[in-house]
Amino acid sequence: MTASVIRKQVRLPVSVAFGVVMQGIRIRLGRSIVTLMGVMLGIAFLMSILTGQTVRQGVGRETAARIELGRMMSFLTAEIGPVSERTLGVVAVGPLNDPERRLVARLRELGAAGLQWSGAVPAEYPAGWIKPVAAGEVGVGTAAVLVMGEGRVPGLDWGTVMTNAAEKVVATTRKALAVPAAGGMAVTSLEREWQPDEVEARELGARRLAFRTIWIIVISLLVTVIGIANAMLMSVTERFREIGTMKCLGALSAFIRQVFFIEASLLGVTGSVVGCLVGYGFAVLAYSLTYGFDLVGAALSMPQMAMHMLLCTVAGVVLSVVAAIYPAGVASRMMPADALRSTV
Amino acid sequence: MRVNKAQFEAMFPPGTEGGRRTIIRAVDVKKVYRMGAIETQALRGVTVDIYEGEYLSIMGPSGSGKSTLFNMIGGLAKPTAGKVYIDQVDIAQLDHNELAWLRCRKIGYVFQTYNLIRVMTCLENVMLPMSFAGLDSEEAREKAMYILKLVGLAHRPLHKPGELSGGQQQRCALARALANSPDIVLADEPTANLDQHTGEEMIELFATLRDELGVTIISATHDLKMLKRSDRILWIEDGQIVRAAHPKDVDFSSGDFH
Numbered sequence: 001m002t003a004s005v006i007r008k009q010v011r012l013p014v015s016v017a018f019g020v021v022m023q024g025i026r027i028r029l030g031r032s033i034v035t036l037m038g039v040m041l042g043i044a045f046l047m048s049i050l051t052g053q054t055v056r057q058g059v060g061r062e063t064a065a066r067i068e069l070g071r072m073m074s075f076l077t078a079e080i081g082p083v084s085e086r087t088l089g090v091v092a093v094g095p096l097n098d099p100e101r102r103l104v105a106r107l108r109e110l111g112a113a114g115l116q117w118s119g120a121v122p123a124e125y126p127a128g129w130i131k132p133v134a135a136g137e138v139g140v141g142t143a144a145v146l147v148m149g150e151g152r153v154p155g156l157d158w159g160t161v162m163t164n165a166a167e168k169v170v171a172t173t174r175k176a177l178a179v180p181a182a183g184g185m186a187v188t189s190l191e192r193e194w195q196p197d198e199v200e201a202r203e204l205g206a207r208r209l210a211f212r213t214i215w216i217i218v219i220s221l222l223v224t225v226i227g228i229a230n231a232m233l234m235s236v237t238e239r240f241r242e243i244g245t246m247k248c249l250g251a252l253s254a255f256i257r258q259v260f261f262i263e264a265s266l267l268g269v270t271g272s273v274v275g276c277l278v279g280y281g282f283a284v285l286a287y288s289l290t291y292g293f294d295l296v297g298a299a300l301s302m303p304q305m306a307m308h309m310l311l312c313t314v315a316g317v318v319l320s321v322v323a324a325i326y327p328a329g330v331a332s333r334m335m336p337a338d339a340l341r342s343t344v
Numbered sequence: 345m346r347v348n349k350a351q352f353e354a355m356f357p358p359g360t361e362g363g364r365r366t367i368i369r370a371v372d373v374k375k376v377y378r379m380g381a382i383e384t385q386a387l388r389g390v391t392v393d394i395y396e397g398e399y400l401s402i403m404g405p406s407g408s409g410k411s412t413l414f415n416m417i418g419g420l421a422k423p424t425a426g427k428v429y430i431d432q433v434d435i436a437q438l439d440h441n442e443l444a445w446l447r448c449r450k451i452g453y454v455f456q457t458y459n460l461i462r463v464m465t466c467l468e469n470v471m472l473p474m475s476f477a478g479l480d481s482e483e484a485r486e487k488a489m490y491i492l493k494l495v496g497l498a499h500r501p502l503h504k505p506g507e508l509s510g511g512q513q514q515r516c517a518l519a520r521a522l523a524n525s526p527d528i529v530l531a532d533e534p535t536a537n538l539d540q541h542t543g544e545e546m547i548e549l550f551a552t553l554r555d556e557l558g559v560t561i562i563s564a565t566h567d568l569k570m571l572k573r574s575d576r577i578l579w580i581e582d583g584q585i586v587r588a589a590h591p592k593d594v595d596f597s598s599g600d601f602h
C-alpha cells in the first residue's frame with residue numbers, strides 16, 4: 001500500500017437522494033403516513049376556516065340580497081297583483097346590478113309573460129321572452145314599467161314613459177333615479193332607503209366581522225404552524241441517530257439536507273393538496289347542513305376557493321420544509337459522534 | 345494551512361518500530377465532556393502512534409475512554425485539545441468534504457452499539473457506505489453479498505437489524521465497516537457478542553485483512569484470543585495510556601494483565 005492522500009468525497013447526484021427518500025418512505029410507510037396526516041390535518045383545518053369565512057360572509061350577502069328581492073317583489077305585487085302571465089316594461093339606462101338581475105330572474109321564475117326591453121339586452125334569457133323595443137315605446141300594454149340601471153338614455157323622457165304606461169306603475173330600482181312627482185305621478189324607488197343609524201350599525205357589524213375574521217385566521221394559522229412543525233420535527237428528531245450514523249459512514253451534510261428537503265417537499269405537497277380538498281369538502285358539508293346546499297352553493301366562489309387552495313398549499317409546503325430542514329441541517333452539521341447522541 | 349509531510353516529520357520523527365509508517369498519530373489528545381456544570385475528563389492526554397498494517401488491541405475498564413479515543417482517532421469528534429494525524433494530515437484542518445471521504449473510504453467503523461440503521465435490511469446497511477462512495481446499486485449489491493458471506497451472514501441479507509441476534513448484528517456492523525475496503529478498521533468490542541467459534545472466525549478475518557491487504561486493525565477488546573493474536577496491546581485507564589506491550593510479553597494466565 002502506498003502513502004495515500006486524502007481526497008474529497010464525491011457529491012452524489014440528486015437521483016440518489018431521491019432514491020433514498022422513496023426507499024425511506026416505503027420502509028417507514030406508517031411513520032410517513034402519520035407525518036402526512038399531521039400536515040394534512042393542519043392544512044385541512046386552515047382551509048376549512050378560510051372556506052367557513054367565505055361561506056358565512058357569502059351567506060350573509062345572499063340572505064340580504066334575498067330579503068331585498070322579496071321586498072321589491074312584494075312592492076310590485078302589491079301594486080299590480082301577481083306577475084304571472086303579465087308583460088312588464090324595462091328601461092335599462094345602464095348596466096344592471098345584482099339586485100336588478102335577481103329581479104329579472106325572479107320575474108321569469110314567477111312566469112311573467114315577457115319583458116319589453118329598451119337598452120342593452122341581457123343575453124341569458126330565451127329570445128322572445130325579452131322583446132327589445134325603442135325607448136319611446138316602452139310601457140305600451142305593460143302592467144308596469146321599471147327603470148333599471150343608473151345613467152341616461154338619449155331620447156328617453158319621463159313624459160313618454162308615463163304616457164305609455166298610462167295609469168300604471170312606474171318604478172326605478174335605484175333611488176337616485178326616483179322622481180318625486182312627474183306629471184302628477186310619483187316615480188317610486190324599489191331600492192331600500194337606509195336610515196343613518198342603520199348604516200352605522202351595518203358598518204360597525206362589518207368592522208366586527210372583519211376583525212373576527214382576521215383573528216380566527218391568525219389563530220388557525222398558528223394552530224396549523226404548530227401542528228405541521230410538530231409532525232415534521234418528530235419525524236426528523238427520531239432520526240437523529242440515523243443522521244449521525246450516515247455521517248459516520250461518509251454522507252455529506254448537503255446530501256442529508258437534500259434527503260430531508262425532498263422528503264419534506266413530497267410530504268408537504270401531498271399533505272397540503274389532500275388537506276385542502278378535505279378541509280374544503282368538510283366545511284362545505286358542515287355549512288350545508290346548517291344553511292342548506294342551495295344557500296351555501298350560492299355563497300361560494302370558485303376564484304376565491306382557488307386562491308385559498310393555493311395559499312394553503314404554499315403555506316403547507318413552506319412550513320413542512322422549514323420544520324424538517326432546519327433540525328436536519330443542524331444535525332447534519334454536528335460532528336457525527338455528537339449527532340449520534342443528540343436528542344435535540 | 346495543512347501541515348505537509350516534511351513539516352510533519354520534522355515535528356515528529358517517524359515511528360521507529362520496525363521502521364514502519366505511522367498511519368495514525370495522536371498527540372496529547374484530551375477530551376472533556378461538559379454537561380451543564382459537570383465536566384468529565386474522558387481523555388487526559390493520549391499520545392500514540394499506530395502503524396500501518398498493525399493489529400492493535402486496546403484494553404481498559406469500562407468508562408476508561410476507549411470509545412472516546414476511537415471517536416477522536418476516527419475523525420468522528422473533535423478533541424478538546426491535542427492533535428490527530430491520519431496519513432500525516434492533521435484532521436482538524438480537513439474540510440467537511442475531506443472528512444466525509446475519510447470516514448467513507450479510509451476508515452471502517454464497528455461501533456460498540458453497532459449503530460445499524462433500524463429501518464434498513466442488513467444488506468442495505470452494508471450497501472449504504474458504498475452508495476455514499478458513488479457505487480451504483482448493482483455493483484454495491486454484489487459486493488455487499490460477498491462481504492456478508494465473509495462474515496457468515498449471507499443467509500440473512502434481507503432481515504432488519506431488529507430481526508437479527510446480537511452477534512448477527514455485530515457481524516452486519518463489521519460487514520458494513522468493510523464495505524469500502526478501508527485502510528483502517530476501528531472496531532469497538534467487535535467480538536463481545538459472538539460465540540467462541542464465530543469470534544475466532546472474526547479474529548481470523550481481521551488477521552487475514554492485515555496480512556493480505558495490509559489493513560490496520562484497531563480494536564477495543566477483552567477477548568483473550570484476540571489479544572493474543574494482536575501485534576500490540578495498549579492499556580488505557582482513566583483516560584490515559586498506562587501500558588503498552590507485545591502479547592508475547594504478557595502473562596495472560598496470571599490475570600495481572602487486566
Ligand SMILES: Nc1ncnc2c1ncn2[C@@H]1O[C@H](COP(=O)(O)OP(=O)(O)OP(=O)(O)O)[C@@H](O)[C@H]1O
Nearest residue numbers: 341377384386405406407408409410411412413456
Ligand atoms: N457524550 C458524552 N457525554 C458525556 N460524557 C461522556 C460522553 N461519552 C462518554 N462520556 C464519559 O466519558 C468517559 C469515557 O467513556 P467511554 O465511552 O469512552 O468509555 P469506554 O472505555 O468506551 O467504556 P466501555 O468499556 O463501557 O465502553 C465515561 O466516564 C463517560 O461517562
Ligand SMILES: [Mg+2]
Nearest residue numbers: 410411456532
Ligand atoms: Mg466503549
